Amino acid sequence: MAAPRFHTATVTRIDRTTRDAVAVTLRPDTPEAFAFKAGQYLTFRRQIGEVELRRSYSICAPEGDEALRVGIKHVPGGAFSGWANTELRVGDSLQVMPPMGQFTLPETAGRHLLFVAGGSGITPILSLIGTLLRQDGAAQATLIYANRSPASIMFRDALEDLKNLYLDRLTVIHVLESGQDIPLFSGRLDTEKCAALFTRWIPLDQVDASYICGPGPMREAVATALAAHGQPEDRIRFELFAADQPGKLAPAPRHVAPDAPGIATQITVGGIRQDLTVAQDQSLLEAARAADIDAPFACTAGVCSTCRARVLRGEVEMRANHALEDDQVRDGYILTCQSYPVSGPLEIDYDA
Numbered sequence: 459m460a461a462p463r464f465h466t467a468t469v470t471r472i473d474r475t476t477r478d479a480v481a482v483t484l485r486p487d488t489p490e491a492f493a494f495k496a497g498q499y500l501t502f503r504r505q506i507g508e509v510e511l512r513r514s515y516s517i518c519a520p521e522g523d524e525a526l527r528v529g530i531k532h533v534p535g536g537a538f539s540g541w542a543n544t545e546l547r548v549g550d551s552l553q554v555m556p557p558m559g560q561f562t563l564p565e566t567a568g569r570h571l572l573f574v575a576g577g578s579g580i581t582p583i584l585s586l587i588g589t590l591l592r593q594d595g596a597a598q599a600t601l602i603y604a605n606r607s608p609a610s611i612m613f614r615d616a617l618e619d620l621k622n623l624y625l626d627r628l629t630v631i632h633v634l635e636s637g638q639d640i641p642l643f644s645g646r647l648d649t650e651k652c653a654a655l656f657t658r659w660i661p662l663d664q665v666d667a668s669y670i671c672g673p674g675p676m677r678e679a680v681a682t683a684l685a686a687h688g689q690p691e692d693r694i695r696f697e698l699f700a701a702d703q704p705g706k707l708a709p710a711p712r713h714v715a716p717d718a719p720g721i722a723t724q725i726t727v728g729g730i731r732q733d734l735t736v737a738q739d740q741s742l743l744e745a746a747r748a749a750d751i752d753a754p755f756a757c758t759a760g761v762c763s764t765c766r767a768r769v770l771r772g773e774v775e776m777r778a779n780h781a782l783e784d785d786q787v788r789d790g791y792i793l794t795c796q797s798y799p800v801s802g803p804l805e806i807d808y809d810a
């Protein structure tokens with residue numbers, strides 16, 4: 459598999475979904491590279507002066523749609539999301555990588571899926587629900603969508619449209635911190651609230667699997683409540699949230715003896731091999747970038763798997779992994795943003 463590369467896409471439409479969020483529709487110059495699975499995301503690159511920003515946003519359109527559309531919520535202080543919400547215009551060109559991510563519907567997803575979203579976590583969930591209900595005429599979906607207030611509900615109209623299209627098969631429950639009169643549906647979506655919903659509203663014994671996307675505390679609370687109500691762990695799927703990216707999940711720097719020797723390393727990207735020496739307190743991605751190797755990356759926090767490569771020789775230590783499955787790790791795949799050299803010589807292949 460070749461390492462992912464950036465392509466050019468033109469913005470064909472921008473829809474404001476709330477005061478601080480937009481849905482951006484794109485037309486890639488190379489559409490064949492942009493077939494996607496529901497739940498996947500796109501990684502964008504933007505140069506601001508000396509700084510190159512990379513950010514990932516989930517696709518909100520259902521699988522099979524012509525439109526390639528992502529939801530971008532303005533995160534306070536967010537350089538990319540702020541720019542996309544205020545300055546991006548129809549006709550602009552963006553640098554974007556092909557779709558990635560594993561928060562997708564497995565073949566054996568089952569017939570009744572529970573989706574739980576918080577804030578902009580609705581973006582991949584919208585794509586998953588639209589795809590599930592369109593592809594499987596017998597499938598049922600229940601969505602719990604948590605927000606601060608009615609004004610912060612992203613994709614409200616799109617959810618209404620889905621609800622009208624699949625009246626008997628989609629249940630949408632809005633849980634709001636304010637602006638909601640029914641006590642069961644008002645307040646924070648914490649473990650207690652989930653317990654009340656699972657006891658009085660959503661019979662979990664009829665739910666085959668659950669998909670959760672939202673801020674960390676909400677995600678943990680929902681997973682805890684699902685487990686406490688008997689949902690097996692392997693039927694609970696997470697997508698880590700944009701807010702969990704840089705800084706929040708990054709491991710502590712690796713401490714090695716000051717005189718620890720660098721490790722001889724060969725890195726292959728896009729069929730091009732390069733030899734370098736990697737210090738033991740330097741991640742493989744940092745070393746590759748310092749050597750001007752065009753290694754792919756996005757979050758740099760072990761979340762997105764854009765920086766995935768395979769170790770063909772030598773040993774590395776991967777300090778965090780929120781993206782790769784156990785069998786991929788067994789097969790030698792690593793997240794290079796989280797991997798440090800241990801013994802060499804090392805051979806790292808981004809194309810494998």
Ligand code: FES
Nearest residue numbers: 756758762763795
């Ligand atoms: S760049 Fe996202 S996991 Fe490494």
